[in-house]
Amino acid sequence: MSAHETSIGPISGQKSSKAGGAQSKCVAHLKGQCSLPGDKSISHRALMLGALAVGRTHITGLLEGEDVHATAAALSAMGVGIRRESPGQWVVDGVGVGALQTPDNILDMGNSGTSTRLLMGLVASQPIRCFFTGDGSLRKRPMNRVIAPLSQMGAVIESRGDGRLPLLITGSDSPMPIDYTLPVASAQVKSAILLAALNTPGTSVVREPKATRDHSERMLKAMGAQITVEESGTGETGRIIRITGEAELSPVDISVPGDISSAAFPLVAAAIRPGSQIRLKGVGINPLRAGILTALEQMGAPVTIENRREEGGEPVADLVMTGPERLKAVTLDPAIAPLMIDEFPVLFVAAACAQGSSRFTGLEELRVKESDRIAAMAAALSACGVAVEEVPDGLIVHGTGSPPLGGATITTHLDHRIAMSALVLGCASDRPVSIDDAAPITTSFPDFMPLMNALGTEITLL
Numbered sequence: 311m312s313a314h315e316t317s318i319g320p321i322s323g324q325k326s327s328k329a330g331g332a333q334s335k336c337v338a339h340l341k342g343q344c345s346l347p348g349d350k351s352i353s354h355r356a357l358m359l360g361a362l363a364v365g366r367t368h369i370t371g372l373l374e375g376e377d378v379h380a381t382a383a384a385l386s387a388m389g390v391g392i393r394r395e396s397p398g399q400w401v402v403d404g405v406g407v408g409a410l411q412t413p414d415n416i417l418d419m420g421n422s423g424t425s426t427r428l429l430m431g432l433v434a435s436q437p438i439r440c441f442f443t444g445d446g447s448l449r450k451r452p453m454n455r456v457i458a459p460l461s462q463m464g465a466v467i468e469s470r471g472d473g474r475l476p477l478l479i480t481g482s483d484s485p486m487p488i489d490y491t492l493p494v495a496s497a498q499v500k501s502a503i504l505l506a507a508l509n510t511p512g513t514s515v516v517r518e519p520k521a522t523r524d525h526s527e528r529m530l531k532a533m534g535a536q537i538t539v540e541e542s543g544t545g546e547t548g549r550i551i552r553i554t555g556e557a558e559l560s561p562v563d564i565s566v567p568g569d570i571s572s573a574a575f576p577l578v579a580a581a582i583r584p585g586s587q588i589r590l591k592g593v594g595i596n597p598l599r600a601g602i603l604t605a606l607e608q609m610g611a612p613v614t615i616e617n618r619r620e621e622g623g624e625p626v627a628d629l630v631m632t633g634p635e636r637l638k639a640v641t642l643d644p645a646i647a648p649l650m651i652d653e654f655p656v657l658f659v660a661a662a663c664a665q666g667s668s669r670f671t672g673l674e675e676l677r678v679k680e681s682d683r684i685a686a687m688a689a690a691l692s693a694c695g696v697a698v699e700e701v702p703d704g705l706i707v708h709g710t711g712s713p714p715l716g717g718a719t720i721t722t723h724l725d726h727r728i729a730m731s732a733l734v735l736g737c738a739s740d741r742p743v744s745i746d747d748a749a750p751i752t753t754s755f756p757d758f759m760p761l762m763n764a765l766g767t768e769i770t771l772l
């Protein structure tokens with residue numbers, strides 16, 4: 311078996327599912343309990359930091375979606391031994407910081423922004439060269455946000471000219487530490503710099519004006535990196551992260567919690583069907599990811615948090631949602647945006663079923679995700695009879711408190727979150743809601759349909 315293979319065959323970041331649509335019908339309510347697939351952000355980091363550790367990392371609960379496969383395939387192509395032992399159980403034989411090899415082919419990152427930006431960071435401070443490309447969605451996404459700091463650290467990055475994939479990155483053999491203030495609230499940019507800093511002499515500093523998910527910092531600390539996190543005291547939630555390079559990371563066993571971004575779909579489906587009662591077991595509730603819980607509470611659908619515990623340095627709990635008689639409209643504080651950035655499309659669905667006008671702003675980042683999620687959801691909701699107003703940095707959703715009309719086929723634009731949000735909308739609409747392409751769902755939540763249907767939804771492939 312070559313280094314690029316696992317016991318289940320070659321690791322590939324390519325889509326395996328056939329294109330085809332799906333449809334969701336109105337159901338009375340959702341009932342039951344389930345566990346969610348592993349957190350996507352933590353899964354990427356477990357593979358990458360495992361790859362840089364000296365020795366063997368055991369991972370349980372790894373998300374086996376296409377985005378995480380893209381990360382595994384790229385690391386494998388760079389000489390890291392990665393093996394799948396059984397569902398969710400993976401072993402990574404780390405090569406140590408600074409010991410990755412130039413892959414012998416282009417790295418296809420599929421649909422995954424996190425894989426691309428974090429791996430660019432990893433490559434930036436090592437004397438290797440990688441070509442990165444991706445699917446039609448990823449090739450439209452902005453990479454200048456990582457190209458700028460990584461170039462300052464010494465990497466040479468050639469892109470198509472507009473800072474988009476495909477690009478070629480030549481890592482530096484004498485990288486320089488950086489003191490960098492993030493111009494956008496982005497955990498991907500922060501993590502790219504932290505990964506580059508690991509093989510850079512001296513101390514690098516990342517200043518984030520608004521706190522973003524801190525999975526990289528937590529895992530780096532657990533593996534023995536010299537990293538400190540300080541509140542910046544600038545009024546907002548800012549932080550200053552300092553990391554000292556030429557590090558040696560020690561492997562740790564990583565248990566990946568359930569993904570709160572995936573949990574948002576059954577939570578909202580239950581919230582829009584009165585009388586629903588669901589329990590989602592073992593979901594990560596890192597405070598920098600848990601904005602969806604605050605938002606749903608403000609809409610009159612509080613989540614009960616039970617059995618709180620800590621697993622692998624991350625807070626975890628069981629989440630119980632009881633579908634309320636009616637949902638209230640909300641004007642959400644824009645400060646919450648980084649704490650639930652990927653959950654907005656499905657929160658817009660909750661707002662469509664609420665009584666009154668909800669206002670969501672501070673969401674300019676949603677326009678540069680797998681699709682322009684503000685435009686895509688505005689189109690989806692209005693096609694289903696919901697009045698919306700698009701603003702440059704957000705969406706106003708005029709809910710009437712009665713079920714949306716539905717009856718439309720929604721264009722998913724290669725975006726898993728648009729696909730799943732539209733299917734959640736169908737659970738509470740007068741007429742079925744269809745999507746043109748269900749394949750993107752496998753990027754983050756391959757078991758979405760069976761899991762949702764076990765809770766009572768009626769979602770079928772077309």
Ligand SMILES: O=C(O)C1=C[C@@H](OP(=O)(O)O)[C@@H](O)[C@H](O)C1
Nearest residue numbers: 351424495496497498499651652
């Ligand atoms: O760091 C991560 O794992 C992620 C950060 C977020 O992106 P940004 O950093 O672009 O906000 C999020 O949207 C993405 O799904 C995962």
Ligand SMILES: C=C(OP(=O)(O)O)C(=O)O
Nearest residue numbers: 421422423424425652679
């Ligand atoms: C934005 C997302 O992922 P990525 O940036 O990794 O493509 C997402 O999962 O919603």
